[in-house]
Amino acid sequence: MHTRRLVKRSILGSRVYAPSPTGDRTPLTGVVKAVKQQENRDVSTGPWRNVYTVLMQDGSLKELAEDEITVGFNQTTAKGPLRSSLKQSSCNCRMDGAPLHSQTMEAQKGEANSLSPETVKGEREADGRRMGRPLDGQERERARSVSLLEQKLKVVSSSIDVPHARKSEEEVDMEKVTAAMVLTSLSTSPLVRSPPVKVSEGLNGSWKDSGGGFTPSSYSSSGYWSWSGPSDQSNPSTPSPPLSADSFKLFRMPSINGPPPDDTIDEQDGSSLLFDEPIPRKRKNSMKVMFKCLWKNCGKVLSSAAGIQRHVRTVHLGRNCDSDCSDGEEDFYYSEIKLNTDSVADGLSSLSPVSPSVLSPVPPPHDRHRRPPAEGSKGSSGNKENHSHAHSNTTPLSRSAPSALYLIHTDHAYQATSPVTIPSTGSGSDSGPDSAASNSFTLSSSANFSISWQSPPVTFTGTAASPTHGRTQSFGEQRPQTIAVLSSPPRATGSLSRKSRGEGKKCRKVYGMENRDMWCTACRWKKACQRFTD
DNA sequence: CGTGCCGGGAT
DNA sequence: ATCCCGGCACG
Numbered sequence: 001m002h003t004r005r006l007v008k009r010s011i012l013g014s015r016v017y018a019p020s021p022t023g024d025r026t027p028l029t030g031v032v033k034a035v036k037q038q039e040n041r042d043v044s045t046g047p048w049r050n051v052y053t054v055l056m057q058d059g060s061l062k063e064l065a066e067d068e069i070t071v072g073f074n075q076t077t078a079k080g081p082l083r084s085s086l087k088q089s090s091c092n093c094r095m096d097g098a099p100l101h102s103q104t105m106e107a108q109k110g111e112a113n114s115l116s117p118e119t120v121k122g123e124r125e126a127d128g129r130r131m132g133r134p135l136d137g138q139e140r141e142r143a144r145s146v147s148l149l150e151q152k153l154k155v156v157s158s159s160i161d162v163p164h165a166r167k168s169e170e171e172v173d174m175e176k177v178t179a180a181m182v183l184t185s186l187s188t189s190p191l192v193r194s195p196p197v198k199v200s201e202g203l204n205g206s207w208k209d210s211g212g213g214f215t216p217s218s219y220s221s222s223g224y225w226s227w228s229g230p231s232d233q234s235n236p237s238t239p240s241p242p243l244s245a246d247s248f249k250l251f252r253m254p255s256i257n258g259p260p261p262d263d264t265i266d267e268q269d270g271s272s273l274l275f276d277e278p279i280p281r282k283r284k285n286s287m288k289v290m291f292k293c294l295w296k297n298c299g300k301v302l303s304s305a306a307g308i309q310r311h312v313r314t315v316h317l318g319r320n321c322d323s324d325c326s327d328g329e330e331d332f333y334y335s336e337i338k339l340n341t342d343s344v345a346d347g348l349s350s351l352s353p354v355s356p357s358v359l360s361p362v363p364p365p366h367d368r369h370r371r372p373p374a375e376g377s378k379g380s381s382g383n384k385e386n387h388s389h390a391h392s393n394t395t396p397l398s399r400s401a402p403s404a405l406y407l408i409h410t411d412h413a414y415q416a417t418s419p420v421t422i423p424s425t426g427s428g429s430d431s432g433p434d435s436a437a438s439n440s441f442t443l444s445s446s447a448n449f450s451i452s453w454q455s456p457p458v459t460f461t462g463t464a465a466s467p468t469h470g471r472t473q474s475f476g477e478q479r480p481q482t483i484a485v486l487s488s489p490p491r492a493t494g495s496l497s498r499k500s501r502g503e504g505k506k507c508r509k510v511y512g513m514e515n516r517d518m519w520c521t522a523c524r525w526k527k528a529c530q531r532f533t534d
Numbered sequence: 535c536g537t538g539c540c541g542g543g544a545t
Numbered sequence: 546a547t548c549c550c551g552g553c554a555c556g
Contacts, residue, residue, distance in 0.1 A: 506537080506538070508537070508538080509537085521547090521548085522539085523538085523539090524548085524549085525539095525547085525548060525549065525550085526538075526539055526540085526549075526550065526551095527538090527539060527540080528538075528539055528540085529538075529539085
């Protein structure tokens with residue numbers, strides 16, 4: 001299955017050459033946007049033939065039979081694996097009997113000027129060459145490709161999602177692409193992994209201008225979500241590279257093929273192929289990344305970027321087309337948030353029942369990685385810049401939006417009315433076993449959440465699970481009172497999750513550690529004793 | 535600090 | 546599902 005997808009993908013978005021209508025010798029290049037099978041009258045090439053819908057370099061769409069085009073190089077995905085899959089696909093064409101083969105070779109020959117049309121072997125050589133052996137004129141080609149890329153950026157309408165790799169020099173492409181993949185994955189799904197990437201030197205292309213900002217230094221490569229305090233700059237725990245907006249948008253993997261909901265993940269495996277570093281399974285500190293719709297009165301939270309994009313696109317922007325015709329505007333309307341517990345997700349939703357107006361936009365001190373492009377027109381006021389304190393970072397994805405940051409509405413009425421049910425420890429009276437069990441969420445992360453500049457709503461002091469974090473806490477401690485006031489709702493004083501400690505005899509007491517095997521299983525498992533219930 | 539047990543990982 | 550354990554709240 002995996003393979004199949006790879007193959008499919010690799011053909012879509014592939015760059016191909018088509019004979020120039022004007023009869024020029026130089027072929028036109030285009031990108032495969034779709035493939036379909038058609039009956040083929042020419043028996044010699046088999047009963048079927050593929051017809052490709054190709055987006056030509058001049059912006060037009062053409063349908064070309066497979067024998068009319070030449071597969072060029074391609075695409076914006078992973079390196080090695082992709083390459084092979086690509087090749088595989090072109091192989092398939094060949095096996096179909098199409099004369100594609102020779103043409104392909106010819107094209108390569110013409111362009112790379114030195115390939116003997118020698119079948120697979122020759123191709124392999126070519127491959128090796130592409131892989132980066134220094135070549136004469138490589139510099140020149142590189143430069144050329146870069147400018148081509150730029151040129152293309154200008155030409156190709158922003159509303160057309162095309163793999164932005166049109167230049168002809170594969171090696172350069174792949175380097176850029178690799179980098180792009182890295183950046184993309186870093187910025188879109190930090191949770192999954194933050195590969196300690198070594199940015200290839202090919203990066204110094206023009207698109208990367210982030211003031212040398214991108215330093216993939218030592219992220220927590222373990223998937224462990226660092227709790228690093230806000231001001232703790234020594235710990236770049238949040239993979240939110242100050243990508244230049246343009247580059248980010250550019251490589252946002254527009255989804256060539258209609259994005260499955262798990263798109264994010266998808267891309268991930270792409271990169272995991274590249275960086276298959278073992279991901280030590282660690283306790284993840286129960287951090288989760290969610291994507292929250294910032295549209296007024298929406299507040300939908302989804303777990304995948306693709307999902308939220310689609311949500312925004314369809315529900316709020318009223319676009320029905322699939323992400324192919326997305327211009328990326330959705331990005332403006334959702335934000336990535338990090339939670340440290342599922343229950344928190346819910347709890348959070350109620351955190352800021354405050355009306356948007358309350359959260360007036362405090363001018364963000366500095367504009368950190370944000371995405372400028374369309375920004376201007378959008379009167380970006382509600383800038384949710386959670387700088388310093390909110391270590392829950394802001395990825396390039398998140399920025400000004402219809403409503404203020406973390407303004408979270410809920411679907412649940414009860415939540416809407418009561419801002420927060422902060423289980424301040426203590427005052428336990430009704431300790432219903434299950435009652436708001438999940439409410440005992442550990443707030444530390446939530447704290448990080450809103451505290452930053454819109455201090456009011458919530459501050460938590462609860463001896464929450466904020467693991468060893470002095471700095472972060474200090475803030476909370478400064479204003480315990482706020483809590484009392486703000487977390488108003490007559491919090492059932494004791495709706496504590498933890499049922500108050502059972503007082504009766506427990507297996508442990510009764511049998512002692514020595515006879516642990518005599519304990520009830522629950523006790524053995526450190527669960528609530530079942531034998532001597534209270 | 536000992537204990538109960540929740541939450542969550544491992545298998 | 547079962548087993549195990551880190552860690553926290555309670556006392």
